[in-house]
Amino acid sequence: MTTRRQFLQTGLAGGLLLNIAGCTRPSANGRRGTVIAAIAPVMLAGALGQEEREAAIARTVAGVETAIAGLALPVQEEIGELFDLLAFTPTRALAAGLWTDWAQATPGEIRAFLENWRHSRFDLLKSGYAALHDLIFGAWYAIPENWPGIGYPGPPEVK
Template identity: 50%
Template sequence: MRRRTLLKAGLVGGALLAAAGGAAIVANRDPHRDRDAVLGAVVPALLDGALPSGGALREAAVRRCTDGVVAAIAGLAPSSQAELAQLFALLGSAPGRRLLAGVHDDWHVADTAQVGAFLQSWRQHRFDLFRGGYAALHDLVIGTWYADPDAWPAIGYAGPLPL
């Protein structure tokens, strides 16, 4: 066996082990915990300025929006639900959060500015995959927020006309 062949085999083997390890990390995660942790950080970052400034009111609004996102995900096709579960699992893992999002703190203590910077970087990323991940998170959160009648007074919307 030549040295070059041995090096190639070592690199390929290492890459396969790394991929298998990453897949095992994602496969053994609690999808609801990951989803809730990621949304708990992403919702305030995407709705920064639209949420109430008070502590209890703000937390209640974030919880309502998160619950609405969960309900919206439940209404999607199974393939879309699976893709979102993979996204939340990747972002919920420490390596995924650090390497893909650039957020070093756990989601529950991450600064809104850090999370906003992560979202902005995905929004403007050169790869479609990252832009698609941003679009999914953005559309789910923003759509849920503006579908909530409790959010309408803040934007001056009186609601639909009575029939």
């Protein structure tokens, strides 16, 4: 169980990290796609075939961008803060334990980051993992080119 002191410390640390990242707005500079392109292959490891891997990742990145654009503005801002945190090197290193840029990170490093956030004792990090998971998997499953690989024939035809 989280104590009051842990809750306050987590809130203060999270607020500080988000403010530092928010000052630079790296996600506004198109770095969000870089983060998604690095994380998606690790999350979708069992679903991606080798033959069209790059095309599938590019479609997934575009799908995540489309999904974010369809969210309410306050939610878009929260998602932007998450990607700001992950794109800015000092906050990424502190929050995710990843000092290298996303493009140079190994799948093992990314997998470790995702598992740490997924099983964190802090709900804020668990929520960040859930947002990344839902955005990436939602975008991937929404792409018709991916349906044959999972045996989904597509939505029923309405007559």
